[in-house]
Amino acid sequence: MRELLRDTYGYRELIWALALKELKIRYKRSVLGFLWALLNPLLFMVVLTFVFSTLMATNVPHYGVFIICALLPWTFFSQSLSYAAESIVGNADLIKKVRVAKLVFPVAAVVSNMINFLLSLIPLALIVLVMGHPFHLTWLYLPVPLLALTIFTLGATFFFAAANVYYRDVAHILQILLQVLFYVTPIIYRADMMPEKYRLLLKLNPMNYLINGFRLGVYDGMLPTWQSVFASFFCAFAMLYFGFSLFRKHQNEFVFYV
């Protein structure tokens, strides 16, 4: 774990440059460029808000805000994973020719998606404003769940980036896993809408604790219980430990398989 901190710090400039490169390429040759990072979530949110408050009215007030504040951290998580799974394989050219700490690639994938996530908080605030949902002071608490989610995401990206080097099917399996996880996590619905007999599933799902803090802070204006905070950080560090150990153990072999 010390190695992770040391290399991330030592390569911080490279990681940052790679993350920016990633974003730059994503928005290359588009007239609006970086504005898309803002527009994309905004338009998506407008559609969601319209669908769920008009077409498919639910009894959850301000359903748009309700869903978006959980969807944004989820998008950060799932996009980071999708990018990171390809990060080692996709940089095969570099890895074969330059000696560089392999961890910079998955970390850069997470960083670039983090930038996207932070930018998307602007349209989120806009939606909250437009829908007349109160701005809770608990917004200030958001860095805490974000930290837990980032640690967890990093751990998962290390695992998938490494696994995909050996079996390219992993990237496909990941997409299916993400789909399943999306629906078993209370993102588009409330945790208490889940039938009693499936509550155990909720308790065992780390994403539940990780996403929960965002919704409580933005939508409910509440702070999570200390048990929930503890659970989220416990899952986060366990995932990081597991993912990074595996990554570290195999990183010197990647070059022979990419």
Add this chain to the structure above:
Amino acid sequence: MTTNPVAVSVENVTQRFRIIHERPDSLRELFAKFSRRKITHHDFEAVSDVSLEVRRGEMIGIVGRNGSGKSTLLKIIAGVYTPSSGRVTVNGTLAPLIELGAGMHTEMTGRENILLNGLLMGYSKHEMRQREQQIVDFADIGEFIDVPVKQYSSGMYMRLAFAVATEIDPEILVVDEILAVGDFAFQQKCFNRLRRFRESGKTILMVTHTMGPVIEYCNRAILIEKGRVVADGPPVEVVERYTGSSAVANEPVLVEAPTAHA
């Protein structure tokens, strides 16, 4: 600069590759393997028990036929490969760049690539900002420096790559086929730079298939055959032995000295 007279020391290094005839690179094949299909493999030694010592200030040309293990050896020295056994010790900063242009991203401009390349090679943003102008001057590609690299001609691309690789000023430069660079004038510029590099006490290890420069610029040459060092000494002798053995094998070898000298 480090004062140790030995720049690179390679001790009993062996690099084994597993050649898998049917590599299970998808789960389907993995299942197939478990069920009944036999997946065969054999170990292939690209580099076998190589030991050598590179002294500071040497310029070494590594020669040998395709597939003899030259590039693998270079990659081991540069730290791209972790050898199966043996030890490599490097004293001093080494540009871990095996091929010119590795790490260039075609969607980014030349200037952006200079920074990214420098960062990849372990330099800080600050150091790269200081060197940027020199690199731009040496590459000498005019306003193309602010154009995405994908619009470069292959010559311009190589000029920029060479400029970055040498201008960042490593103590040890390890390069694979550096001599296929740019037009005639630029090649002369490159050789002059390599010479100055060496004169300032730096170490150069290069793999090449062009024998002229090996004889003219290197002070030592190493011939590799089937992963082993079979000759190590003055360039003229080593090249003679190499071209002699290749002639027997009916492989044409380019033996020409650069026709003009700056």
